[in-house]
Amino acid sequence: MNIDWAALGSVFGVSLVATVALVGLFTLGIVALAKGAAPTEGSTTATEGTGGGSVAVARTGAYLCFALCLAAVSYGIYMIVA
Template sequence: MNIEWSALGEVFGVSVVVTVGIVCLFTLGIVGTSRKPQQAGGTDTAVVAGTTAPTALARSGAYACFALCLAAVAYGIFLIVA
């Protein structure tokens, strides 16, 4: 049995980088669609008056992140099946 350690290391490295990238994209999508706390007037920063909806730009960026995650997963499934 002959193991190609360089190929194994390459597969491991690419897997780690792609996994971290997909997790970061998904996290950006979650942050982009979440509501942000709104500060009440005054100097006390602990008081929260309510929440504000994300802007259209943040929401569309979040949807783009989710689409990239979906594309990466679909490509992975395609590679497994093909």
């Protein structure tokens, strides 16, 4: 039995990089969503005391991160099935 160690190492490296990137992107989305939802000190709502645009930008960025995660997972499933 011959094991192609170079190919195994390559698969391990690509898997590691892809996993770290995907987890980082998802974490960035969670942080952006939490930042847009967190009320500021002394305010009763999330948008009071902050610009409404910053909340919208944070929420849009979070949704973009989640969409990229979904696209990456979908592409991975497609590669496995095809």
